[in-house]
Amino acid sequence: MLVSGVGGIGLRMLIHRYDRSISKDRLLDPAARRDHPTVTGPLNYLLVGSDRRPNSPDSEQRSDTIMIAHIPASLDRAYLISVPRDLLVSIPASSTTGYGGGSDKINSAFQHGGGGQGGTQLLSATLTRLTGIRFDGAALIDFSGFQRVIDLVGGIRMCVDTPVRSIHTNTQFNPGCQQMNGTQALDFARQRYDLPNGDYDRQRHQQQLLKAILDKIATDKLLTNPVKLDQVVRAVGSSLTMDTNGVAVEDLIFGLRDLRSDALVGIRVPAYSEMVDDTSYEMLDEEADDLFRSLASPHVEDWVRTNPKWVNQI
Template identity: 35%
Template sequence: MARQHLDGAGGGADEPGTPRAREPEAPYAAAPATAAHAAYVDAAYAPEALDAPAGGKEVPEDTPADPDAAPSPAAPSPTAPPPAAPRRRMSRGRKVLLGAVIMLFAGVLLAASGLWWAYEHYTGRVDRIPNAFPTNVPEKHQPARSKGGETYLLIGVDARSDLPLTGDEAGEHTWEPGAQRSDTMMLVHLPEGRDGGYVVSLPRDSWVTIPGRGEAKLNAAFSYGGPPLLIDTVQRMTKVRIDHLAVIDWSGFKRLTDAVGGVDITIDETTPRRNGGGEWTAGTHHMDGETALDYVRERHGLPRGDLDRTQRQQNFLRAVVTETMAADNFSNPLKVKRLLDAVTATVSVDDRFSDGAMRDLMWDMKGVRSDDLVFMNAPVAGLDMIDGQSVVLLDDKAGDPLWEAMRNDTMDRYVEKYPTDRLGGTAP
């Protein structure tokens, strides 16, 4: 079936710049109390301190002593302090032990403050997209808050667009009509227990109703009205409330792929390679960032067109997550910094997503690995040609249980009960 696309494949564009970084805050300085305390201890237990009078009236030197008189305690002065008990000198071993405990405690504090500074530094570096959510939406089209978990709309921006959405080059305004295209749209549901995640791809060629614009491909919503119109379109289509927005650019993923040393991607069957010529041979390939980006963008030679392309995107995303979360990446501080720099340069989020909420999410999801993520396509009824465009027809009847499960935080039950177009071990 011949297919042509309204928006085309696009040409090359510069990669987005690095987000503006906040000035790092100085870690807490060590308190000088340790040295002062040691000096106090030495003075208090010195020999001359132990031999000094403890208190009471002073006896004049010319007072004769009575040898027959029994010794009697000196009468206490009404204003003098009570006699102090004799002090024992602290042993050298105890001093050393005390100093070691103090130094250990100070080290723990410094390490904790350093970790907190890293959280503050890198979450603060993530660019925020202002006014990302729609306003003036009729009440009947505003979905209720989900009964558990959170749902994110992940937008993959074609970096070949004229204007970047991420980094310093995005400027004050991150969107202009017709200037950018969203070639990837995924709903990511994180259950309340934060023990995994469910990634549902919405094909970019899905034929949908765009508020105020009529029927068109789903990715046209972003081109027409940026993030607010795309969010409004997806919410009306699924009746799922979008809690947060995240925008990635595939050029940023290219840098992230290189930062982890490349990724292993398994291709299920040999297919033509339009970008760069040749073919994608069946088997496992170790890809650098540029090769992986060509793999993700490929669409024309795939048997199911846009549907297979979404699975390639999922396959690549899973491979990057697997490599990024590998244990050896976190044993080298320099590698950790390089990874965090690449991640923060790749992702932008809505301005409602605070640094504190981002830190909480990172902490809650620290144990999740790629095997805990389920990737799938939204249910599709078939492919068609409308107005000379190749489009994907979503299956509304089969989609209703999926969106209901997302609203009710019961995605685990859904994947057990319903057949899904899930990403398996490989992709085309």
């Protein structure tokens, strides 16, 4: 979306610079990797949000954000499916850390795999076991790095539905649409306590955050300011570690050049809360199976149309 408005030689130069700024790693487990990758939809990408990069020695970090980005065959829109962090799942064993496998919350798969590359691989294997989906690529996103991106574009517009006080900074966020800088936006998107729907509201706010960043990039005059454009491209690149599954970044960008921020749809995985041995978990609702099957087919739009209660307004 960032580079799709640049033409000719300028676009290729920008892609080359963007490609060099991105860290690359094998983030997908072999069992979770789609064979014969292309940029022909439908496509499914795993997005993992963390405050750490893959070379971090801190293996205690859990994945704060888990999304599946589904792009249909038309390649002109995207569905952001947020996976509940407390979803009870069966996690496979990890040869990286010696973890023997077992039942746990899905966000702990990142930790059991050692964080970074190993953690993302174990998380991808867990999701493939759960959903049957094999991924076309993956990205590990350093959301704290996106703070600089937001500040470079002059802040973003976020809408607050209900009053919430940050447990991290004690900042009070009052209802209404408002301009936020990078620190404020990231702080708001991390909150889940005291919200009516808890982590589900946090998921929606994270979807809203990504859309707001892309909205601002699309409407800002970045394309006429090469210095700022270069800064934003490098800031985005430094916040990502990608596994394109062998597809060249240039091919990926050209293939998705018609994707726009107003064509993003937020979805929450159908699930319900349940206490197990005094611990609160999320359990998959039976409607989740239909969602997962649709992600491997051309029929996600049909699922969205018939299941509006699981669609987030972002």
